[in-house]
Amino acid sequence: MNIAVVPAKNEQGRIGKVLDNLSDTAVDRIVVVLNGSRDGTLKEIKTQKLPKVEVLSFREPLGYDIPRAVGVYYALKKGAECVVFVDGDMTGNLLPAVNRLVDAVVSEKVDLAMTRIQPEMISENELARELYLFRRVLNERLGLYKKVGVAIPSHGPCAVSRRLMEKADIRDFAVPPVILAFAVKNDLRVEAPVEMHSRELGSKVRGFSHAKKIADTIIGDILEALAFFEGKPRKRILLQKEYQGYNPRRRFDLLERFIALYGRNFDFNPST
Template sequence: MNIAVVPAKNEQGRIGKVLTMLGETRIDRIIVVVNGSRDNTMREIKSLNMPNVEILYFKPELGVDIPRAIGAYRAFKEGACCVVFVDGDMIGNMLDHINDLISAVKDSGIDLAMTNCYPEIVYGNELTQQLLIFRKLLNVNLGIYHKVGVSTPSHGPHAVSRKFLKKADFRDFAVPPVILAFAVKQDFCVDVATSLPQSKMGSKVRGFYHAVKIAETIIGDTLEALNYFNDKPRTRIYLHREFQGYNPRRRFDILEKFLKKN
């Protein structure tokens, strides 16, 4: 069974398009992790009347990537042999790309299949340049840069195999670069399965403040992954600067409760 995990927070006007698109792919079941929403996201999902959609509802905001971890665990428990992660705001035409990810896992034996969101690296601004430098730093140290470039599970749709899920710590799905480091460390098959430029994803435009915070989050996650890979304490510090971003808002406490109860 192929299951899609879709985090959704205040995605009214978008979530319906994402779920409709997924319904046309090789996905058999969709788990939507609705959290912290104050709009009509839930109503929009229910109005679709899609029998293969399951909603996991959390009143508080879970924080970035925690919904992925929750969805991954639920999908594993439901017997998924391939889990695809797609953000609830991505309204770009991704049907073929989702199928590419599923094919990579189901037909080609890839355990962590990623999307190349930078098929051509153009440093549009200083923030993007800084972020991509850290992404490259991690992938070079993992020994996979020649194969995947700056691709990361933090950015774009990606998929994992059941074999991967059986060994992974589901808490690490909340810090996506760590699952990449884990995959390499455990000799899982990691590769890029499809190419989709950032500009084609149709992600919501959230402003400069969010861009800075999410960049700091991913940089911190990358440092944490690098330290994990090298068997060092999982700090988020580089040259005496700590990169936290949205990390403090991640509700690991709710994730822990969910993992224990389910």
């Protein structure tokens, strides 16, 4: 079974198109992890009555990427062989990308299939240049740069195998670069079979403040991934600068509660 995990918070007016698009792909089930929404996102989902879609609803916001970890745990319980992550605001035509990612995992036995996102006007954007520099440093250290460029699982659709989901700490799916480092460290297969321009994702346009926090979140995640890969204590500080971004809002406590609740009803226990 192939499952799409779709994190969504306040995506009314967008979630319908995302789910419509995914319904035409090679996934068998679409799991929306709805967290902390205060608009009509859930109503929009219910109105569609799409047979592939089910919703895991949380009243409180789970925080950046925690819904991925929730989705992975749930998908494992459902017997998924492949999970593909698509954000709830990505309204672009992702059918070719999603199908290619799923095929890479299912048919080609790739454990982590990522998308190479081509940025828009990176030379004119200091924030984007800094982030891409860190991404390059990570992939060079992992020995991946010549093969996947600056692709990381934080940006764009990506897919993971059951083998990776079973081997990794479920909590680390909420820190995507750590999952990349884990895959390499454990000799799992990593590829980037899809290439897209960032505008093709159809993501919601947000302001500079959000972009800065996202960049700091991902850079901090990369620093954690590098420390993990080198067998050092994980940290988010470089040259006396701390990169937190949205990291403090990640509700690992709610993830643990979810795992405890569903762990009573299923045989699988996440490795730690």
